[in-house]
Amino acid sequence: MxxxxxxxxxxxxxxxxxxxxxxxxxxxxxKNTTATKVDFTINTSTGTLAKNGGFLVSNSVIVARTNAGAFIAVAAACTHQGTTVNYNSTNDVFVCPNHNAIFSENGSVMQGPATINLTKYNTTLTGTSLRVFS
Ligand code: FES
CATH class of the missing domain: 1.20.5 (Single alpha-helices involved in coiled-coils or other helix-helix interfaces)
Known part of the structure; x- marks a missing residue:
């Protein structure tokens, strides 16, 4: 050769x-974040969701409790390169710590470099049991 x-x-x-x-x-x-079906339940009486402004990641979904007390849920993986986003309770937005993309409460891109919205999931609160589902 x-x-x-x-x-x-x-x-x-x-x-x-x-x-x-x-x-x-x-x-x-x-990243394509619209793939799998989501359906799980979280106890909101303890842990980070017990207080307004708290959040957690479960089943690849970030679940947050807004300052107004509403529960919101979106896909946790940033649509830019897949980094797990955080919830910023001061501004009620999801922020990617990698390149600072910002997503609204419903997952819409507010600031790039991400160009694709986070998938938003439904939430239903029964007592202290929060169901998150697609
Ligand atoms: S990975 Fe989230 S902005 Fe780049």
Missing amino acids: DRKEFLSQVGIGVAALLAPACIGGLSGCK
């Missing part, structure tokens, strides 16, 4: 390795 043949084969090998990276959603690729 001469140098030209070697470089040719290495080039194909590198390309084959890089192609699946984007399919898998690594750096630079947008």
Whole structure:
């Protein structure tokens, strides 16, 4: 094998390795967060959801209790590169700590670099039991 043949084969090998990276959603690729069905229940009488402004992540969903006491839920993975977002109770928004994308209470993009909204989920409170579902 001469140098030209070697470089040719290495080039194909590198390309084959890089192609699946984007399919898998690594750096630079947008995440599809609309995939799976969501349906779970959380006890809101204890933990971070017991107080207004608290939040937690469960089942790939971020559930927050707004300053007004409403429960809201959106997909936790930022649509830019998949970092788990946080809830900022001061402004009632979801903020990605990676590149500072901001999403509204209903998951709409307010500031990039994300361009795709977070999937919003339904919430129903029965006593202290909060059902989160799609
Ligand atoms: S991962 Fe880049 S803004 Fe969230």
